Amino acid sequence: MLDEFIRTAVKNIKDYVPGQNPQKPGVIKLASNENPFGPSPMALEAIAKASSNLQMYPDQKSILLREALAKALKVKEDNIIIGNGSDEIMQIAATTFLKPGEEVIIPAHTFSLYELFAQLFDGQPIIVPLKDNEQDLEAMAAAITAKTKLIFVCNPHNPTGTMISAAKLGAFLAKVPANVLVIIDEAYVEFVEGKEFPNTLAMVKQRRNVLVLRTFSKYHGLAGLRVGYGIAPPELIKFMFRVKPPFNVNRLAQTGALAALGDKSFLDKTYQNNLEGKKYLYAELDKLSLEYKKTESNFIFIDVKRPSDELFLQMMKQGVIIRPLTSFGLPEAIRVSIGTTEQNEKFIALMKTLI
Amino acid sequence: MLDEFIRTAVKNIKDYVPGQNPQKPGVIKLASNENPFGPSPMALEAIAKASSNLQMYPDQKSILLREALAKALKVKEDNIIIGNGSDEIMQIAATTFLKPGEEVIIPAHTFSLYELFAQLFDGQPIIVPLKDNEQDLEAMAAAITAKTKLIFVCNPHNPTGTMISAAKLGAFLAKVPANVLVIIDEAYVEFVEGKEFPNTLAMVKQRRNVLVLRTFSKYHGLAGLRVGYGIAPPELIKFMFRVKPPFNVNRLAQTGALAALGDKSFLDKTYQNNLEGKKYLYAELDKLSLEYKKTESNFIFIDVKRPSDELFLQMMKQGVIIRPLTSFGLPEAIRVSIGTTEQNEKFIALMKTLI
Numbered sequence: 205m206l207d208e209f210i211r212t213a214v215k216n217i218k219d220y221v222p223g224q225n226p227q228k229p230g231v232i233k234l235a236s237n238e239n240p241f242g243p244s245p246m247a248l249e250a251i252a253k254a255s256s257n258l259q260m261y262p263d264q265k266s267i268l269l270r271e272a273l274a275k276a277l278k279v280k281e282d283n284i285i286i287g288n289g290s291d292e293i294m295q296i297a298a299t300t301f302l303k304p305g306e307e308v309i310i311p312a313h314t315f316s317l318y319e320l321f322a323q324l325f326d327g328q329p330i331i332v333p334l335k336d337n338e339q340d341l342e343a344m345a346a347a348i349t350a351k352t353k354l355i356f357v358c359n360p361h362n363p364t365g366t367m368i369s370a371a372k373l374g375a376f377l378a379k380v381p382a383n384v385l386v387i388i389d390e391a392y393v394e395f396v397e398g399k400e401f402p403n404t405l406a407m408v409k410q411r412r413n414v415l416v417l418r419t420f421s422k423y424h425g426l427a428g429l430r431v432g433y434g435i436a437p438p439e440l441i442k443f444m445f446r447v448k449p450p451f452n453v454n455r456l457a458q459t460g461a462l463a464a465l466g467d468k469s470f471l472d473k474t475y476q477n478n479l480e481g482k483k484y485l486y487a488e489l490d491k492l493s494l495e496y497k498k499t500e501s502n503f504i505f506i507d508v509k510r511p512s513d514e515l516f517l518q519m520m521k522q523g524v525i526i527r528p529l530t531s532f533g534l535p536e537a538i539r540v541s542i543g544t545t546e547q548n549e550k551f552i553a554l555m556k557t558l559i
Numbered sequence: 560m561l562d563e564f565i566r567t568a569v570k571n572i573k574d575y576v577p578g579q580n581p582q583k584p585g586v587i588k589l590a591s592n593e594n595p596f597g598p599s600p601m602a603l604e605a606i607a608k609a610s611s612n613l614q615m616y617p618d619q620k621s622i623l624l625r626e627a628l629a630k631a632l633k634v635k636e637d638n639i640i641i642g643n644g645s646d647e648i649m650q651i652a653a654t655t656f657l658k659p660g661e662e663v664i665i666p667a668h669t670f671s672l673y674e675l676f677a678q679l680f681d682g683q684p685i686i687v688p689l690k691d692n693e694q695d696l697e698a699m700a701a702a703i704t705a706k707t708k709l710i711f712v713c714n715p716h717n718p719t720g721t722m723i724s725a726a727k728l729g730a731f732l733a734k735v736p737a738n739v740l741v742i743i744d745e746a747y748v749e750f751v752e753g754k755e756f757p758n759t760l761a762m763v764k765q766r767r768n769v770l771v772l773r774t775f776s777k778y779h780g781l782a783g784l785r786v787g788y789g790i791a792p793p794e795l796i797k798f799m800f801r802v803k804p805p806f807n808v809n810r811l812a813q814t815g816a817l818a819a820l821g822d823k824s825f826l827d828k829t830y831q832n833n834l835e836g837k838k839y840l841y842a843e844l845d846k847l848s849l850e851y852k853k854t855e856s857n858f859i860f861i862d863v864k865r866p867s868d869e870l871f872l873q874m875m876k877q878g879v880i881i882r883p884l885t886s887f888g889l890p891e892a893i894r895v896s897i898g899t900t901e902q903n904e905k906f907i908a909l910m911k912t913l914i
Contacts, residue, residue: 256603
């Protein structure tokens, strides 16, 4: 029965490997780059007030949230589409644009859903190796053929935390033909410290062939609510709207995200804590002579030069959950979310005994 | 640029037409079959307690909710997949099973998303006319060809509220080949009064080729939360899991639905109110000599024998929003949700002046 029933693409898909969740109280999770301060308090307040209307369908177009985002980002509302997480925007983009057999260029060792959606919708994933653990834009440009339709760029890069500069991204985009869409995943953009980060929203305003992805999961502390968004020229957004299920973003998600957007003190605290956490971790990892990447995000990539699955299990026993990068194809590296001062100290104390 | 970018299927899709939402206080919405008593109070309570963990990703597999549903429905957990609304389950089913060019049999004048998802994933929708405003299962069976892959059945039927009996569905399924999947949308099942309603869960347990869809949007009052689910043989559910984005059901949706499932007094009140509302509406519509269908759901189909879009506008001006069935291809009929006693009375009072 199954051979007739299931699409071939589906049979070839691997299961997604999520970060492990704490099974008992007191365990620290530094595995999924969630906000160590919890959700935005203003989001919680807004959700409490909104819940009495839950019997009604949500706004199909997330109008209030798109208005607020447009104002905050200085783009137009018709540049924005809201998704049930930014992964839904990837899915919508693949459904809207990708024809069977078209090629999708994806950096190696990155967020696994790029490849999953490419496969699922019968695209041909073209995986381009990293260079010094960073996305190799020259090689990615060289991989473009007449069949290329989508290119995924992750900036800052998950799992290395490194950034592609405006100059490098500009040089790359100059080589991308107009009939290829570049999807730039900026899930961690709010944590960027580097001055040379590209202004991709300006590119959207110039109607370039880019789709920028952002999320409320990290900086705003709302991973559990599932709100992400895409920013692109209106000609593309319009068709993506047709593809999205009408009520894809739930009421509390729309309400919570809207409130979180204006939660300045929470967001400032989140940014500051991340800056300080970075400095502390750099200093301590240097003392341990461990190789790591300077990060532009809220996590840090460490080359532990030993099987990271083992280290993960050892650390979990001691109450700290990190992300071994085996599922990213990097079995000797780990990704650790930057936590509160106390969490970072506990992680370092454990590293001292285990490395 | 667009002709190269957008998939042909997407260009041909029509926009979804939702029920109108109230724009000012005091307006009664009887357009989207939402629960007139609001959301389940136990769901609200559970949501209030759950919101402090919103920074964390939701459970990828909705384990607690699937356990509770399995117990309540007397099926196994591996028979169940949870979606961001049952429309996401339709989308997942199309992505999992439908190959380009395969035919999808759909009754005419029904919930529009069946056709949308068939088109979107390059299927060939085969629309079978209704007979006396009911799904014509004989004609649907006769429409099966070697290319048929999916058949949508809506039971009770949206927008007529009528039911297909166990005997009729059984006779139909006996004609469906084993390599065709029948998707039975039971969004309104909890409101059914008729004794002859089919036991589709027993068919799932016998590993028949059916996928049953249900939702928390209607009976449980949680349309704004987006929780629906599919029940099917585990061999099919397993592959649908691969297709669903990992974190498709948000934390509050999982929590709220779980609590609503056990909210007996709210659910009983909802059912009783619906029974009484039906009787009242039948009696009043009889007095007005209006043609309507006896309903097994929480809405009633009325043939107003005049342009329903006009009636809709007239009623909206007077503070009652109903659903003109123009977007269903039935421009002289309306669908009215059964509300509270007060809401039903207001609707009837308006009908008396406008018909």
